[in-house]
Amino acid sequence: MSAETRPDDAAARIRGAGLKVTAPRLAVLDAVADHGHLDADAVHARVAEALPGTSLQSVYNVLGALTDAGLLRRIEPAASPALYESRTGDNHHHVVCTRCRAVADVNCVVGEPPCLAPSDGAGFAIHTAEVTFWGLCADCQRELAG
């Protein structure tokens, strides 16, 4: 949908980042915008629908370039391949289902962002706090209860 409704938007964002606008890049951006929290394989599968013949390597290249450019954000939950999402800029957090690995966004915790300050930074100059919550998603709760 969004590929049809706002193609120029995406192109402009890519160009604005100093990158050339190419079909794989548009397709990747679109795939991730539609279904956040996808790993490289999943992105590749979705891109291949619109652009058959696209190599997995290209998807890695594109994901890397768009992430470096700040158009995508990469998260790496423990024991998962890297996941990509298009909500960037805010430093929101994530909940991961320990049973089915579903991921959802979570807005900042107690108080307002920057919501986290370590009580003791061990001499580090801290610039980012990354929070991952682990739990059971609604579906898995239901299945386990049933």
Next chain:
Amino acid sequence: MSAETRPDDAAARIRGAGLKVTAPRLAVLDAVADHGHLDADAVHARVAEALPGTSLQSVYNVLGALTDAGLLRRIEPAASPALYESRTGDNHHHVVCTRCRAVADVNCVVGEPPCLAPSDGAGFAIHTAEVTFWGLCADCQRELAG
């Protein structure tokens, strides 16, 4: 040192977890106790000093068994191999240096533990909050300033 000063302690803890007490397990426990936040390779290197011929695979087995038993804790910072530490039970957090990858422990953030509650859990039943801070360690700050 701790291998000399408290060997029975370690043995008792292993036995108490329902595991057999073996030389590789004692050596791994000791290596991690002395120098927390080691990856499997680093543990292997240290174990090999005391117990030459120990296979890397054994180290993986031992780390897995001790982690499952709750005697070690595994952390997996983004873009790092898994690291092991012996401080378990409290849910403390970590700071990772973005330049040299040094890791330090951080006590709980604002307020007291449980210090984190998502403002919106997206329907998940959350049981753990994991926090990773990213920044520059003291040494790297100094080197960059110099």
Next chain:
DNA sequence: ACGTTGTTTTGAGTGACTCAAAACAACTGG
């Protein structure tokens, strides 16, 4: 000391990437 059962070793295999060279396509400038 013996047997059972859990460990360690040996060796192979996998997933998720990264690296590099060659083929190709976007943008620039003429």
Next chain:
DNA sequence: CCAGTTGTTTTGAGTCACTCAAAACAACGT
């Protein structure tokens, strides 16, 4: 609007950090 330049994509190989499985071995209970 066509060529050149430069950045992209493809192809293909290689790596890291593990996991899986079978066989050799050692810890603990009796």
